[in-house]
Amino acid sequence: MSDKNYLKDITEIKNLMNRSSRFISLSGLSGIFAGMYAIIGAVIAYFYLFPKPGEYLTLHSLNFKLLLALLASVALLSVLTAYIITTRKAKKNNEKVWDATTRRLLINFLIPLVTGGIYIIIKLNSQHYGLTASLMLIFYGLALVNASKYTIGNVKYLGYTEICIGLICAVLPGYGLWFWILGFGLLHIIYGSIMYFKESKN
Amino acid sequence: MGIIDNINKLFDHRIRLGIMSILVVNEDADFNRLKELLEVTDGNLASHIKALEQAEYILVEKSFVGRKPNTSYSATKLGKAEFKKHIEALESLINKPKY
Numbered sequence: 001m002s003d004k005n006y007l008k009d010i011t012e013i014k015n016l017m018n019r020s021s022r023f024i025s026l027s028g029l030s031g032i033f034a035g036m037y038a039i040i041g042a043v044i045a046y047f048y049l050f051p052k053p054g055e056y057l058t059l060h061s062l063n064f065k066l067l068l069a070l071l072a073s074v075a076l077l078s079v080l081t082a083y084i085i086t087t088r089k090a091k092k093n094n095e096k097v098w099d100a101t102t103r104r105l106l107i108n109f110l111i112p113l114v115t116g117g118i119y120i121i122i123k124l125n126s127q128h129y130g131l132t133a134s135l136m137l138i139f140y141g142l143a144l145v146n147a148s149k150y151t152i153g154n155v156k157y158l159g160y161t162e163i164c165i166g167l168i169c170a171v172l173p174g175y176g177l178w179f180w181i182l183g184f185g186l187l188h189i190i191y192g193s194i195m196y197f198k199e200s201k202n
Numbered sequence: 203m204g205i206i207d208n209i210n211k212l213f214d215h216r217i218r219l220g221i222m223s224i225l226v227v228n229e230d231a232d233f234n235r236l237k238e239l240l241e242v243t244d245g246n247l248a249s250h251i252k253a254l255e256q257a258e259y260i261l262v263e264k265s266f267v268g269r270k271p272n273t274s275y276s277a278t279k280l281g282k283a284e285f286k287k288h289i290e291a292l293e294s295l296i297n298k299p300k301y
Contacts, residue, residue, distance in 0.1 A: 006296050007296055009219060009292055010289070010292055010293070010296070012216070012219070012220065012223075013219060013220075013223040013289070016223040016224055016239060017223050017226070019239060020223075020224040020227060020228055020231070020235075020239050021228055099235075099238075100228075100231075100235060
């Protein structure tokens, strides 16, 4: 066998290892959209739903429920967009959307995320909403780091950054919304753009 | 001992090499998953699996998912070690200085 054949062997091995264990059809575009939805949501919340100076946000007020609804719509829209973009890209890559790699990716992403979500709801029920933004950022970051082993790209660095921002946010109470915009809005757009440029180069 | 001694004859085939590549990075994989990734026919895949199983490089586990029989494969310690040696040999062959 010549060197060329050995080289072909190695390339094939790498390719199979990646294809069998990592989900490769995530696109930076979903990140950009998620970031934009987050910023639009935060702007709406800031101007219409947040308490004016001197007022308090109470748990059973209409505004609080609207805030939750807004948050849910941002999340839902992001997931929906990601799903559509991913399906399209998977078709182009001749990859199945739903196989062992997607399942693993989702499970590992959802464990820290759902844990965080439940924890935040428990805290909210006992009137502790001061750290909500910080907790959301931290648990989301942990979810990304955990899921990064099962996909390509450098999702883990996005995760590390989200965790750092979440921790800084915990030290500076009162600026939750701004850190939230930074973490869920700006960072998504920046990271998504970097990924997207890399994809189009290939 | 030369590098060539570490080149494993059993891995000198695209499909057997492929099966091992998949099994060293995944805890296990079932027959259909291997077939799908390697794009081979049932009979072809089965014969290569048998060869690896006989060498005790892979472990075969039969079970039932509901009523359907399901066979899953995983790499043994020996299989992983041999695969690693094989890869290292391939790499040193590629990187060896040319005269």
